[in-house]
Amino acid sequence: MNTPFSYLSHLECSHCGQTYDAHQVQTFCPICQTPLLADYDWTAAAAHLKRDQFQARRKGMWRWHELLPVRDEAHIVTLGEGDTPILTLARLGDELGLQRLYLKDESLNPTGTFKARGLSAAVSRARELGVQRLTIPTAGNAGGALAAYAARAGIPAQVFMPADTPLANIEESRITGAEVTLVEGLISDAARLSVEAARQNGALDVSTFKEPYRMEGKKTMGYEIAEAFDWRLPDVIVYPAGGGMGLAAIWKAFGELRRLGWLEGDHLPRMVAVQAAGCAPVVAAFEKRAETCEFWQNAHTQASGLRVPKSFGDRLILQTLYESNGLALAVSDEEMMRAQQQLARCEGIFAAPEGAANVAALHHLIESNWLAADEQVLLLNTGTGLKYLR
Numbered sequence: 001m002n003t004p005f006s007y008l009s010h011l012e013c014s015h016c017g018q019t020y021d022a023h024q025v026q027t028f029c030p031i032c033q034t035p036l037l038a039d040y041d042w043t044a045a046a047a048h049l050k051r052d053q054f055q056a057r058r059k060g061m062w063r064w065h066e067l068l069p070v071r072d073e074a075h076i077v078t079l080g081e082g083d084t085p086i087l088t089l090a091r092l093g094d095e096l097g098l099q100r101l102y103l104k105d106e107s108l109n110p111t112g113t114f115k116a117r118g119l120s121a122a123v124s125r126a127r128e129l130g131v132q133r134l135t136i137p138t139a140g141n142a143g144g145a146l147a148a149y150a151a152r153a154g155i156p157a158q159v160f161m162p163a164d165t166p167l168a169n170i171e172e173s174r175i176t177g178a179e180v181t182l183v184e185g186l187i188s189d190a191a192r193l194s195v196e197a198a199r200q201n202g203a204l205d206v207s208t209f210k211e212p213y214r215m216e217g218k219k220t221m222g223y224e225i226a227e228a229f230d231w232r233l234p235d236v237i238v239y240p241a242g243g244g245m246g247l248a249a250i251w252k253a254f255g256e257l258r259r260l261g262w263l264e265g266d267h268l269p270r271m272v273a274v275q276a277a278g279c280a281p282v283v284a285a286f287e288k289r290a291e292t293c294e295f296w297q298n299a300h301t302q303a304s305g306l307r308v309p310k311s312f313g314d315r316l317i318l319q320t321l322y323e324s325n326g327l328a329l330a331v332s333d334e335e336m337m338r339a340q341q342q343l344a345r346c347e348g349i350f351a352a353p354e355g356a357a358n359v360a361a362l363h364h365l366i367e368s369n370w371l372a373a374d375e376q377v378l379l380l381n382t383g384t385g386l387k388y389l390r
Helices: 040-046 053-056 061-065 090-096 115-128 141-153 165-174 187-201 214-218 220-228 245-260 281-288 313-323 331-348 353-367
Strands: 010-015 035-041 086-088 101-104 134-137 157-162 179-183 236-240 269-276 327-331 376-381
Touching: 010 141, 035 214, 040 245, 053 220, 061 115, 061 220, 086 281, 090 101, 090 331, 101 220, 115 141, 115 214, 134 141, 134 187, 141 157, 141 165, 157 187, 157 327, 165 179, 165 236, 179 187, 214 220, 214 245, 220 245, 236 245, 245 281, 245 313, 269 281, 269 313, 269 353, 281 313, 281 327, 327 331, 327 353, 331 353, 353 376
Parallel strands: 101 376, 134 157, 157 179, 236 269, 236 376, 269 327
Antiparallel strands: 010 035, 086 101
């Protein structure tokens, strides 16, 4: 029996459970004003797919196509994203007293960050559904990724970003043909302009969590993690959370792998969300055990990807932390810069400040005895430090 190219079934509201037609262009749940999640025919997928078959395919995110939302291979827009390496951090681990420390290096994706995964999926599905124009607000990296994949697809794109966004993000968006608007303010200010642009010209706004398919691309990080660790997951995963979609997407992937019966044992990792001290809405909400975040006033940090005053998917981020018995914590910009140097000196990895924030967080987790020396700990470096050079 021939299996379908994708087992995509429908979309479901992450809060109220209302279902929506995946064959139509959708954004977020109009009832709850919360994200929609893609769901699949898991019964059929479990019956016809075997976890080991994916290893024999050509490397890249789209080797998982049955569990991704594009139904026709001809609509895939790819630049070779996915299958980034997981590296053992032996020297850094020795300095910190951690015996099994690893890093998944997302800086090796096209456009230099993990954003390539989400925008490959979103642009591919938008093209399949006949979308004629795309728009996005961005702290920087998502704009560059959208511009690149929209260019590859031949779809016009608008990018709205803060005026103090790193120059590399601005230039990579412009050179690939996007219409770039620099905004005085934060990503929240850029978001208002993106929504208005979508209303005026009929574009699809692919903001973080405001369309269903960026998360699907990012969840492949979770698939790759499980596969790399022989389907036994690490004890702890540390992730820099600005918009926070990557954190929630990895957790979604683990839930899907469990439904397929592909994980060895019942163990799931404790998920750690790291934020900047100058913009820590998830940390503040987590400490109150709240369901949603409050808007963070006067947000400031050198790590532009962490300067997100409130994520549209805040409920999903917090739910991930609570379900995994995880943690949210904030680190200062000074700690990030020291950690960036430590990671580079020990391991030769020039991480973006967002990725370096995870190393800074390790110091706090160790000092508080939240981590044990023999636990298997995985850090995510979400982008290259080269993006911050001026």
